[in-house]
Amino acid sequence: MQTKSLSRRKFLGTGATTVIGATAASALAAPAVLAQAPVTIKMQTSWPSSDIWMDFARLYIERVEKMSAGRIKFELLPAGAVVGAFQVLDAVNDGIIDATHTVPVYWYGKHKAASLFGTGPVFGGSATTMLAWFHQGGGKELYQELTQDIMGLNVVAFYGFPMPAQPFGWFKEPVTTVADVNGFKYRTVGLAADLMQEMGMSVAQLPGGEIVPAMERGVIDAFEFNNPSSDLRFGSQDVAKHYILSSYHQASESFEFMFNRDVFDGLDDDLKAVLEYGVEAASTAITALALDNYSADLVRLQEEYGVTVHRTSREILAAQLEAWDKIIPTLEADPFMKKVLDSQREWVERVTFYELMNSADLALAYEHYFPGKLKMEA
Template sequence: MTTETAKPRSNRRSFLKVATLAGAGAIAMPQVSRAQTVTWKFQSTWPTKDIFHEFAGDFAKRVNDMSGGRLKLDVLAAGAVVPAFQMQDAVAAGILDGGHGVCAYWYGKNKAFSLFGTPPSLGWDATSFLGWMNHGGGYELYNELVGQTLKLNLVGFLSGPMPCQPLGWFKKELKTPDDFKGLKYRTVGLAADLMKEMGAAVTILAGGEIVPALERGVIDGAEFNNPSSDSILGFQDVAKVYMLQSYHQAAESFELIFNKTKFDALASEQKAIIKYAAEAASSDMIWKALDRYSKDLDMLRSKGVNVVPTPEVILKAQLVAWDKVLDKLSAENAFFKKVVESQKAWVKRTVAYERVNTPSRELAFTHFFKA
């Protein structure tokens, strides 16, 4: 073999070696997103110290961490840019890029909105409600309401199943449905219609306004949400009767909203990060809530708060009131009726399964913790 014929082979081997190494290097290199870096103003409807604002921050941290800084949510408390009840309008207008709140706050635009925030107590809980949202047609109805009926420039995700909310704080214990007649009471969403049906004079107030109103006697009783939020707001300083268990808000979750124009302009992986961060934060929220709410309820008891269950006679009266509210609003609003019928179909099937499948928690708890 001559030198001339040997050289091309050597060159070919060298070329193949370099090409192989280059290919290996290309495979080993991380796939870096080319999406544009954006920072969004994300305001909650909660005071800074409220655990709900902490939940908003927990969601934002997941977005920020998963996006590697290419999409950053800058979390602001209620009032930082607009008051709590103006957050939705500000997001739709692009004054804010996103926000954390509850659908019940927007029920003044259409009472069906509250069906996605404080739905009727059909025998389900908030986890079952979120199941309906994701697998029972809830999101299709939510998007119809937001995008077609109200034509709001918004994209929304529901996240964070709330435990059943207490009946509320009172100066004296309520024992019968008649105690609601003329009672000046704070709540929001469809719970306002429910309590009006029971005879209460309902006032709708943002979280930070409730305790001062209760202290001054502007209202006689109020609910907000849970032992952690309630204690931060200072309810225990102005009332000592804390009544747990109620059918007024037994299946609520949070709502995460974004300006639709800006959301649609995101890269596909950024949209996916927001969606899956909402789902991840949803699980973490209920885990954290069970831990913190139980501890803070014990703390309230230690400070002299009288924690009592709502009497069954009041619970039954609430269910009768729900019948009347749902019949009335369904007759007035065809879309409202369509949502309620969808929710009832989901509950009838899924809760029926849970009832035959799941043994009594009460029986097991009593066995191990008799006290």
Template sequence: MTDQIITKTETAPVKSSRRKFLKAGGLAAGAAAVGTFAMPNVSRAQTVTLKMQSSWTASDIFQEMAADYCTRVNEMAGGRLKIDLLVGGAVVHPFSVQDAVHTGVLDACHTVTVYWYGKHKAASLFGTGPVFGFNAEQGLGWIYNGGGKELYAELVNDILKLNIVSFFAMPMPTQPLGWFKRPLRSAADIKGLKYRTVGLAADLMQSMGMAVAQLPGGEIVPAMERGVIDAFEFNNPTSDRRFGAQNVAKNYMLGSYHQATEYFEIMYNKQKFATLPKEHQAILQYAAEAASSANYWKAMDIYSKDLQELKEKDKVNIIRTPKDVFEAQIKAWDGIIEQLAKDPYMKKVMDSQKAWVKRVVYYETLNAADYVTAYEHHFGKMQG
């Protein structure tokens, strides 16, 4: 993660009289008239186009969210910097985008860190790590203000020696436990299931007795149809519904500790990024922050609509994950944390997260309104 790009402009107080003001205005008007001849529009030949591939299928809501980011870059750059967005698999496999950006095959990608966690398990700590009590919005706070971006830079630049620079965006809502042919009644029902997930969540579910397959989104339904897996999670009601999860399972279990704090990684080839003007580097960074909000607002609207469609139109059973599954997950995380902490770098990352959570979540939780009580006052007992 690069340090924030900050442009500082200092101005000195200026004394002026009405006469000076009128005189200066006349000179400025003349200069503006001359400028129409002296300053032609920038040639389109000078436009820099960056080739970006996502890890998402064309129909996934995540591809729309990647496009939201690209639109902001293209419009803010006024035609002098453009991102050409490709779907997952257009150039390389969705899980291979980091390698392609590192080597320069791609200029950029839109992905999640967990897709390259095979290089170093610490990648999963930046989005799909142990649940210490913080949500994704608070997790982005840690990345931008709690030391996360510096720790991320240490991982990719110092430990892995990767030729990349990344920005993070979109605080993802908690990911559902997923889709099951038969609903889980207790944690005991987990044992023996063949389940799709990714990253440290795979370690978590394996420790709870599942057999785990790590697959990109586009391969999940075919694997379910062939019997390679018999349960899975991906991310959210919209993505899941669009790739047809409701056609291969009818029990959708909401709530889990397996992936409760994730966000997109928007990655650039570091050498390519360094060749761009400072103002274009700033646009790439700040567009990520703008898209982060826009993506989340879109998610609140469309995820909730699709959940209702799954329930009412597709006749899916919407079920809250049993409490003892949460309890089994958090205990399983304890064992994984103990193993991860044997690596000094990963211990440093988790210690940083814990320090952030202890302070920030304490404030937010004690201060938050009891929204469930307010909801049930107006709409009745929450079902599920």
């Protein structure tokens, strides 16, 4: 983003009428605004150019550019164009790029608390529950405390798109017991790595574009990324044929739309609002596109590529909860992380009680209208 654009905007918005005089203000104002060059924001994502998540980033960009009447333009870049997928936080903080479309778990190495805003235990809350916690339950303020007060980062970020729970992953053979996965070399990220290690696996934390090559070389035995569409585009079906859905390792996550604070603060107030509330607009659009593509691509994986879809066994799901029980006290040794976890527990206990008590039994209704399609593992 160029400083000249910001300085000129401030001049035209504040000082010009004083210099030229009130009599000329009405003649100058409209042409001056129209003549301004758009502000260009360089946004690099953490995703390969082929990933559906690049399409999600474009949904956000399209909305912002239209709502800003063309006063904001984006230069959208895939992972690796400027920095690696896991380096986007540093790049935004340092002003190397203006913005990023990422997930907080990708900077988990900077502070473990980052994972609580994307891949924590969530205590039974869904991604929608936890995104609501971020906006209404104190999460936004805790995130600001982490990034501004504790880490001293020069960034501002907004959260959108409650992701469906992530699959347990891709395996060469079906697994149903904890013993089946003991000793596996497994790809995941963030606190999910601690969880899988607690269950007897060794973990490699890799960005999406490196997963399938690692599986081909035997660096890992199994992996998860996020969803059927991304997995299909990565070529997961070429290295494994058993796709196991449902897991507590990343039951809740949302995208992080992050901006360099100097870039953000240099914008007019209405453009700041467009960037912020554009996330909410895009969140709805992304959810619709995701449900359409994820479900259609799950069918493709089965019908076109011979993938067998399973649901994670109750034994493994129960073992994941027990592993979280061991990990949580170690996290709570950090006062800030305990504050976040306490806040999430309080929110989930109240909100999810309402959600569970009020929601219809969707599986019962689905089985009624589409009998025999659901295959629930023991």
